[in-house]
Amino acid sequence: MDIDIEVKGLIELxxxxxxxxxxxxxxxILNAMRDSVLQIDRDAKKNAPVxxxxxxxxxxxxxxxxxxxxxGVVGTDLxxxxxxxxxxxxxxxxxxALERWAYKHHTSAFLVARAIARHGTKPRRFMQQxxxxxxDNIIRRFERALEEVVxx
Numbered sequence: 823m824d825i826d827i828e829v830k831g832l833i834e835l836x837x838x839x840x841x842x843x844x845x846x847x848x849x850x851i852l853n854a855m856r857d858s859v860l861q862i863d864r865d866a867k868k869n870a871p872v873x874x875x876x877x878x879x880x881x882x883x884x885x886x887x888x889x890x891x892x893x894g895v896v897g898t899d900l901x902x903x904x905x906x907x908x909x910x911x912x913x914x915x916x917x918x919a920l921e922r923w924a925y926k927h928h929t930s931a932f933l934v935a936r937a938i939a940r941h942g943t944k945p946r947r948f949m950q951q952x953x954x955x956x957x958d959n960i961i962r963r964f965e966r967a968l969e970e971v972v973x974x
Contacts, residue, residue: 850967851892852885858960859883859894865952866896871906873923881949896949909945913938 863883870878880898887893897903902919915938917931924931 848971850970851964854960854963854967855885855892855894857963858956859885859896861956861959862896862949862952865955866949869946869948869951871946871948873926876900877903877906896952905943906946907949908947910938910943912940912942915939 860883863881866881867878870881872878877898877900880900880903881896882898884895885892886895915935917935920931920934924934
């Protein structure tokens with residue numbers, strides 16, 4: 823007993839599937855990522871603690887393709903940024919690093935260092951808050967982008 827099966831449209835389906843996969847790395851997804859990181863960047867800058875504005879100015883968005891992945895990044899390369907985001911346990915910071923801030927706030931760098939040695943520093947969570955505030959909007963952006971890809 824021989825059975826013959828003919829599948830019509832298989833090549834067409836394969837082409838459409840390949841085009842859809844290519845579109846997942848194309849304009850709709852890239853635009854959704856770009857819009858998302860710009861929103862997080864704006865809110866992170868708004869939330870960042872400000873003394874002289876260096877931390878705020880150092881926050882930058884970026885979108886890049888890495889192989890088959892689209893990657894969005896918002897961050898800063900300042901060495902003290904993680905301590906501002908996550909806080910610290912009690913420790914003796916270098917007094918020289920505090921002198922400018924202490925002078926600006928009319929206090930002693932030693933007194934600030936001693937307070938940090940006793941209590942640490944509180945987390946500011948400016949980056950986390952920026953993401954959490956925008957999370958629902960980011961999800962909706964990507965849902966719309968995927969609909970655009972699927973529906974052509």
